[in-house]
Amino acid sequence: MTTHDAPLFRRLLGPTMDLLPNPVRDVHDGQGRLELSGLAQIDVMPGLLPGLICALMGLPRPGRNVPVTVIFDRTPTVEHWHRRFGDRVYASKLTAGTGAETGLLVERMGMITNVFRVGATASALHLTVVCCRFMGMPMPGWLAPRCAVVERQEDGSFTFDIPIDLPWLGRLIHYRGGLASAKNRHDLV
16 A cells, blocks of 8 residues: 555554554544444533534534434545534545645535644544634634544543634533444443
8 A cells, every 4th residue: 555545544644643542543544434323422602602603513412422423434535524413414524735734634514624733642643723714714813713632542442522612702512422333332421
């Protein structure tokens, strides 16, 4: 397999990909379709505006033990992630950055593009938003969302922790949970 044929995250992380715990590496170091399900805990800032922002983006509603399904359709050049949290569905397309964004992960989700710095340690995968665009235009720092995703292994399962903050509003949403394939699913979260 050439570097160009390697899975997206392997190309971005190189040999540090091998540091990741097996459940995290298995999600990001393959090709083809992968479907995972589990449960999530979701906190959303109270109020009309935070609820409206989450609804417009398709982000999850608040709740405990919310059923989650994530489908990863992975090729070496692009990954499509389809997420269902309860009755909310949203999708994104992930690619490797080019030009000034070489080495970064670019996620397109509707009119929003998030650019992430990706890092791997022996305990977790870290994705940190470094810039954001709305309809192709860079968002100013005071407006752009802040997000530092952590994916790790807990009790042998893949877990995610995703806080999203808006500098002008505060913590918009924080969702976290565990996922496993149907054959590996057991009590998650």
